[in-house]
Amino acid sequence: MDRLKQFETFAAVVARGSLSAAALAEGVAPAMIGRRLDALEERLGVKLLLRTTRKISLTFEGSAFLEDCQRIIHDVQSAEDSVSAGGVKASGHLRVSAPSGFGRRHVAPLIPLFTGMHGDVTVTLDLNDRTVDLVNEGYDCAVRLGELPDSSLVSLLLGETRRVCIAAPQYLAKHGRPESLEDLSRFDCLAFSAGANQQRGWTFQRDGKVVSIRATGTMSCSDGAVLHEWCLAGRGLAWRSWWEVGDDVAAGRLLTVLDEFAAPAVGIHAVFPQRRHLPLRVRLFLDFLKNTYGTEGYWGVGA
Numbered sequence: 001m002d003r004l005k006q007f008e009t010f011a012a013v014v015a016r017g018s019l020s021a022a023a024l025a026e027g028v029a030p031a032m033i034g035r036r037l038d039a040l041e042e043r044l045g046v047k048l049l050l051r052t053t054r055k056i057s058l059t060f061e062g063s064a065f066l067e068d069c070q071r072i073i074h075d076v077q078s079a080e081d082s083v084s085a086g087g088v089k090a091s092g093h094l095r096v097s098a099p100s101g102f103g104r105r106h107v108a109p110l111i112p113l114f115t116g117m118h119g120d121v122t123v124t125l126d127l128n129d130r131t132v133d134l135v136n137e138g139y140d141c142a143v144r145l146g147e148l149p150d151s152s153l154v155s156l157l158l159g160e161t162r163r164v165c166i167a168a169p170q171y172l173a174k175h176g177r178p179e180s181l182e183d184l185s186r187f188d189c190l191a192f193s194a195g196a197n198q199q200r201g202w203t204f205q206r207d208g209k210v211v212s213i214r215a216t217g218t219m220s221c222s223d224g225a226v227l228h229e230w231c232l233a234g235r236g237l238a239w240r241s242w243w244e245v246g247d248d249v250a251a252g253r254l255l256t257v258l259d260e261f262a263a264p265a266v267g268i269h270a271v272f273p274q275r276r277h278l279p280l281r282v283r284l285f286l287d288f289l290k291n292t293y294g295t296e297g298y299w300g301v302g303a
Helices: 003-016 019-026 030-044 060-083 100-106 108-117 169-175 181-186 224-232 242-251 280-293
Strands: 049-051 056-058 092-098 121-127 141-145 154-161 163-167 191-195 202-206 209-213 238-241 255-257 266-272
Touching: 003 019, 003 030, 003 049, 003 056, 003 060, 019 030, 056 060, 092 100, 092 280, 100 108, 100 121, 100 141, 100 242, 108 121, 108 280, 121 280, 141 280, 154 280, 163 169, 163 202, 163 242, 169 255, 181 202, 181 209, 191 224, 224 238, 224 242, 238 242, 266 280
Parallel strands: 092 121, 092 141
Antiparallel strands: 049 056, 141 266, 154 266, 163 238, 163 255, 202 209
16 A cells, blocks of 8 residues: 555544544545555554544544645645646745855856846845854855864755866966975965964865965955955966856866875855755756756866
């Protein structure tokens, strides 16, 4: 017997208060409802309902099982609605957060495409490098890069990116190429300055272990776009994400070095609040991002 039908029968009996009422609503004999419940209880090996001629009541196990049954039934219905022809139409307002640099290049250009596909959906995109509080600040979802802290949020992997050590051809022609991680100390490194007395290390992988190198040079900046421009101008080596410099590498404006020491790729995630029933507009937007980032060639050659 179909398990889902047993779940639906159990939930219907509880909701309507009797086997006969559930049978009447479905248009079957009460004996059929009784057989489904008997088969369910026999398979589970527990009593879910205490039945008398006057009323039914849930056992302890039945109360716990009912909530799961209702969730499963609703999830199945939602899944069918989201993919069926003529299903529920996405509508309403979507509020999205993304990191400034990544969002400017890889989220903002997709918003007009998404709203063009779903005319009843409006979107607000907030580009901000701080970690927003999705629940308290009213966001539907956020795009985040790298390791995710433990939280009550649900995450969806949209794609992957990696960091590369790069320089302009004219810089390498003048100063040569670094051949080892120790060589970095001989080069002018354009470091990201996170604070007055703090710099982020450049992460590589050697002998199966991740190592962090504190890169130094004559110039540092707290804005990654500035480091990118300095690197293009031949001012030194930089350590940037492929999503930012991939086009420049493909065009020959920048060259990668130390590729054999490249660190493992990091994830591009979407996070959203723990909700039993995610709005259709959010589900469709997340699917759109994942499908776009997963398109062959989206990140360019070498991604």
